[in-house]
Amino acid sequence: MAVTMNDVARAAGVSLKTVSNVLNDYEFIRPATRQKVLDAIAELGYEANLTARSLRSGKSRMLGLVLSDLSAPYYAELASRLMTVASARGYRVLIEQSAALEANELSALQGPFRQLTDGLLFTPLALEPDTVAGRRGSKPLVMLGEHIDDARFDLVTMKNVGAAQAITAHLLAGGRRRIAVIGAAVEDHTGSPGLRLTGYRAALAAAGVDFDPALVVQSEWRRDAGAAAVGELLDSEIGFDAVFGLNDALALGAMHELLVRGVKVPQDVAVAGFDDIDEARFASPSLTTVSPGMEEIAERSVGLLIDRIEGTETADRGVHIEAGFELRIRASAP
Amino acid sequence: MAVTMNDVARAAGVSLKTVSNVLNDYEFIRPATRQKVLDAIAELGYEANLTARSLRSGKSRMLGLVLSDLSAPYYAELASRLMTVASARGYRVLIEQSAALEANELSALQGPFRQLTDGLLFTPLALEPDTVAGRRGSKPLVMLGEHIDDARFDLVTMKNVGAAQAITAHLLAGGRRRIAVIGAAVEDHTGSPGLRLTGYRAALAAAGVDFDPALVVQSEWRRDAGAAAVGELLDSEIGFDAVFGLNDALALGAMHELLVRGVKVPQDVAVAGFDDIDEARFASPSLTTVSPGMEEIAERSVGLLIDRIEGTETADRGVHIEAGFELRIRASAP
DNA sequence: CGGACTTTCTGCAACGATGTATCCAGACGT
DNA sequence: ACGTCTGGATACATCGTTGCAGAAAGTCCG
Numbered sequence: 228m229a230v231t232m233n234d235v236a237r238a239a240g241v242s243l244k245t246v247s248n249v250l251n252d253y254e255f256i257r258p259a260t261r262q263k264v265l266d267a268i269a270e271l272g273y274e275a276n277l278t279a280r281s282l283r284s285g286k287s288r289m290l291g292l293v294l295s296d297l298s299a300p301y302y303a304e305l306a307s308r309l310m311t312v313a314s315a316r317g318y319r320v321l322i323e324q325s326a327a328l329e330a331n332e333l334s335a336l337q338g339p340f341r342q343l344t345d346g347l348l349f350t351p352l353a354l355e356p357d358t359v360a361g362r363r364g365s366k367p368l369v370m371l372g373e374h375i376d377d378a379r380f381d382l383v384t385m386k387n388v389g390a391a392q393a394i395t396a397h398l399l400a401g402g403r404r405r406i407a408v409i410g411a412a413v414e415d416h417t418g419s420p421g422l423r424l425t426g427y428r429a430a431l432a433a434a435g436v437d438f439d440p441a442l443v444v445q446s447e448w449r450r451d452a453g454a455a456a457v458g459e460l461l462d463s464e465i466g467f468d469a470v471f472g473l474n475d476a477l478a479l480g481a482m483h484e485l486l487v488r489g490v491k492v493p494q495d496v497a498v499a500g501f502d503d504i505d506e507a508r509f510a511s512p513s514l515t516t517v518s519p520g521m522e523e524i525a526e527r528s529v530g531l532l533i534d535r536i537e538g539t540e541t542a543d544r545g546v547h548i549e550a551g552f553e554l555r556i557r558a559s560a561p
Numbered sequence: 562m563a564v565t566m567n568d569v570a571r572a573a574g575v576s577l578k579t580v581s582n583v584l585n586d587y588e589f590i591r592p593a594t595r596q597k598v599l600d601a602i603a604e605l606g607y608e609a610n611l612t613a614r615s616l617r618s619g620k621s622r623m624l625g626l627v628l629s630d631l632s633a634p635y636y637a638e639l640a641s642r643l644m645t646v647a648s649a650r651g652y653r654v655l656i657e658q659s660a661a662l663e664a665n666e667l668s669a670l671q672g673p674f675r676q677l678t679d680g681l682l683f684t685p686l687a688l689e690p691d692t693v694a695g696r697r698g699s700k701p702l703v704m705l706g707e708h709i710d711d712a713r714f715d716l717v718t719m720k721n722v723g724a725a726q727a728i729t730a731h732l733l734a735g736g737r738r739r740i741a742v743i744g745a746a747v748e749d750h751t752g753s754p755g756l757r758l759t760g761y762r763a764a765l766a767a768a769g770v771d772f773d774p775a776l777v778v779q780s781e782w783r784r785d786a787g788a789a790a791v792g793e794l795l796d797s798e799i800g801f802d803a804v805f806g807l808n809d810a811l812a813l814g815a816m817h818e819l820l821v822r823g824v825k826v827p828q829d830v831a832v833a834g835f836d837d838i839d840e841a842r843f844a845s846p847s848l849t850t851v852s853p854g855m856e857e858i859a860e861r862s863v864g865l866l867i868d869r870i871e872g873t874e875t876a877d878r879g880v881h882i883e884a885g886f887e888l889r890i891r892a893s894a895p
Numbered sequence: 896c897g898g899a900c901t902t903t904c905t906g907c908a909a910c911g912a913t914g915t916a917t918c919c920a921g922a923c924g925t
Numbered sequence: 926a927c928g929t930c931t932g933g934a935t936a937c938a939t940c941g942t943t944g945c946a947g948a949a950a951g952t953c954c955g
Contacts, residue, residue, distance in 0.1 A: 231911055242935045247913060255932050277673050278621070279911035282612045282940050296641060298839070303637030307630060310658055319674075321655055324644055339611050340653075450843040483843040505632070509784040509817040511845050565941055576905045581943060589902050613941035616910050 230273045239267035250275065289319045290532060291344035293335040295327040295352055299448070300476055300504040301521075302350075308525035309348065316533050318345075329353035337362050346532045352418070356380070367535035369528050373419045380545040381535065383528035385519035387419055390552040391426025392433075394499050394517045395471060398560055399434045403469035403497055406431075407442045409456045409481055410473030423473045423501060441465050446477060453480030461488055468496055469560065475500035475507045475516055482514065482559060497560035512558035520550030564607045573601035584609060623653045624866060625678035627669040629661040629686055633783070634810055634838040635855075636684075642859035643682065650867050652679075663687035671696050680866045686752070690714070701869035703862050707753040714879040715869065717862035719853035721753055724886040725760025726767075728833050728851045729805060732894055733768045737803035737831055740765075741776045743790045743815055744807030757807045757835060775799050780811055787814030795822055802830055803894065809834035809841045809850055816848065816893060831894035846892035854884030 232250075236243040241264060248256055249264040267273075281287045290313055294302045310320045323340050325331040332354045334340065341347065346367035351359055359370075360379050370382045398406050408427050415421035424443070431438050442465065446456035453472055460467065461484075470485070472478025478500030482492055490496050492512055500507060503518035527548045534540035566584075570577040575598060582590055583598040601607070615621045624647055628636045644654045657674050659665040666688045668674065675681065680701035685693055693702075694713050704716045732740050742761050749755035758777070765772050776799065780790035787806055794801065795818075804819070806812025812834030819826055826832050826846055834841060837852035861882045868874035 229911095233911080243911095244913080244936080245934060248934085251913080253933095255934085257933065260933080274673065274676065276616075276911050277677055278612060278616045279940090280913080282610075282616050282942085283911080283913045285940080287612070297631075297644065298638040298641035300634065300637070300840075303634070304632040307632035307658065310631065310656070314658075319655065319657075319677075321653065322644070323653075324641065324648075339608065342608065343611060343653075450839060454843065479840075480843050483845055483847070486845045505784060506634075506813075506840055509788065509814050511817055511820045513817070563941095567941080577941095578905060578907095578943085579903090582904080585943080587903095589904085591903065594903080610941050613910090614943075616912090616940090617942045617944085619910080 229276070230271045231276070232273070234271055235264065235267045235273045238271060239263045286345055286536075287343060288317060289321050289344045290529070291335070291340055291347040291349075292320050292322045293325055293332065293340075293347065294322070294350045295325050297322060297324055300506055301474060301502045304504055305521055305525060308521060309529055312525050312529040313533075316529070318529075318533060325350075325352065327352040333358075333362065336368075337364060341366065346536045348528055348532060351375075367532055369532045369535070371524070371528055374422055374549075375417075378544040381531055381547075382545055383524055383531060383548045383550070385524065385550050386552050387422035387519075388426040388429065390517040390519060391423035391471075391473075391501065392430040393426075393552070393554055394501070394515070395427045395430035396434070397515070397554060397556065398469045398471065398497055398499055399430060399436065401469075401497060401560060404436055405439070405442065405467040406469040406471055407444060407457070407460055407465075407467040408471045408473065409444045409453060409460075410446050410448055410477050411443060412445045413440045413443045420473055427471060442467060448474045448477050450476050450480030450483070453477030454484035455480075457481035457484045458488075461485075461490070470496060470498045472498065472500045475502040475504045475514060478514060478516070479506065479510055482510065482512075493558065493560050499560045503555050507555070508557070510559070515557045515560035516555050518553045518555055520552055523550040563610070564605045565610070566607070568605055569598065569601045569607045572605060573597045620679055620870075621677060622651060623655050623678045624863070625669070625674055625681040625683075626654050626656045627659055627666065627674075627681065628656070628684045629659050631656060631658055634840055635808060635836045638838055639855055639859060642855060643863055646859050646863040647867075650863070652863075652867060654682075659684075659686065661686040667692075667696065670702075671698060675700065680870045682862055682866060685709075701866055703866045703869070705858070705862055708756055708883075709751075712878045715865055715881075716879055717858055717865060717882045717884070719858065719884050720886050721756035721853075722760040722763065724851040724853060725757040725805075725807075725835065726764040727760075727886070727888055728835070728849070729761045729764035730768070731849070731888060731890065732803045732805065732831055732833055733764060733770065735803075735831060735894060738770055739773070739776065739801040740803040740805055741778060741791070741794055741799075741801040742805045742807065743778045743787060743794075744780050744782055744811050745777060746779045747774045747777045754807055761805060776801060782808045782811050784810050784814030784817070787811030788818040789814075791815035791818045792822075795819075795824070804830060804832045806832065806834045809836040809838045809848060812848060812850070813840065813844055816844065816846075827892065827894050833894045837889050841889070842891070844893070849891045849894035850889050852887045852889055854886055857884040 232246045236246045246264050249261050313320050323335045348369050348371050350371045356375050356377050370380045374384045411420035411424040444456045446452045470481050472481050482498045492498050500514050500516040503516045507514035507516045566577050566580045570580045580598050583595050647654050657669045682703050682705050684705045690709050690711050704714045708718045745754035745758040778790045780786045804815050806815050816832045824830050834848050834850035837850045841848035841850045
């Protein structure tokens, strides 16, 4: 059916292996021979069969990306960038949605998905580090997004604690004292929710403001959930003058609910988020948030993973990279 | 290294081919034999090598999805759904971003990307139908999203004209007479921009309102571009009392710019979009838009493509599917 | 009981590439 | 002239599966 290396070899009057050698930039080939092969390739319109190459070589030049939900704007933007960066280095990205379910994360880590890819960019939400360490397999694995202070893993993350602290400090500097924080439970200390909550508490402590557990509201990191959470807060007797949504989607949902209920933002309640998704800039009022260095995260994580795959990076202990952050002060919390 | 079918065969005391037969649900296998094989598989933790299977069988159980930019919310939401539907039928989705560039669309249609997948969900933005028809190759191809009235292609689309007409009619019914339309050029007649513009003009005509080309503003379908476009409109002397953004992202960018400039939405200018992305519901004011049946598009397009791949659907002419739409009347244009 | 089927299982080739070993021709040194 | 070395090409095995053909054993029927 399709043109194979054999056809090319026949057309060029050389052996199959010589064609392979030309394609793999083998050093010792006479220019004339190389040219014959290249001409035959062009004439026949030959294209290498990636499946066969992959079977033989054990490499697929595909990176796996595991995230909970591609429709979440932060993940969509991240995935888009990761793909662009990977593409520049000659790799494709295969995405798997885990829905933050343990079973799905496990199967992405161990199952056929893993096999198809040369390495994994992994955002564990349900799985414990120890479990991941036990099932990581032998191919490179780079943890993405949340801080796992664990030398067993390569890790590219953001300054969750510092950034959350900085933005909370900004709210405090604006005179807010009752800052509701949505998207974590009081007992969270690890994972993105826990770390951002930790930053929030650190900022309060630094400002000498008491921590009130009643202001901490659990919520999924989605717009609808953020809206529902702030709705409950409004229905309760708990007073607050600011909302810190632990991601932008949730914060935007919360802001919407506030406005619908006639609460003025930022006059009555200031709102801040986390992620700096594009949507935040164009919300009304535009959303104050923190940009966690997504560009840097995309470039360094793909770079690190590919370096591991290609053997360029050989550190025994996990490489830890933390991207810088920047506050984006906008109208929702000036 | 990894466990192969050969290892399983040895452990079970049967031939390699019998293991293969068990895995492929071959009919004539004694229950006892089958069990022996299954036990061996379980004991050794065997997992089929998909690459080898793919090489041998010519099928990868992967669908290709070509879109311009995964960070665009409509595409992100669509991709997420497509993946979920495909997953339910045992297929994976491999995504390729084209940036709406002709060269990228061509290489997705013909290059290695195509080879890796059993069929393609294709959103052509730069390529002409004739070009696509000439380079489509032999594997199934389903066109996605825009209407190409062409029996050569399978096509799953939305009612671009009818939906645009309906939402424009809604704006007219609200008393708006100077409706700016952003995201198309006056001369566009095909593609999503052209079709939606056609619907807009049809609604004007039906209401006896003159079409004013000055109200048609070209723009990329992104938030920032929508904001810039409406900014130019405001700077010009052209008066308008409504904005119809040809997609939600653009409409939301436009609405943001209006609000920033002190234009009241919907009092001074009503705003409507197209797509009903999740963000529209939670914008402030929430965005009036049209839901183009994304769920239906996702299910039918993946269904059709897989049916083609598996030979269940055999129609000679292209199958055309048009999802229904629904208006979502919200605060930005009540 | 013998031939014609079925059922159950097996061996070999093939998918299209790459790694290893090898071979041949010419250059070089002695 | 002879052995050695190296550049340039080749043959063969191999990656892990599935398709095809067929063998062996059991079933059925006249």
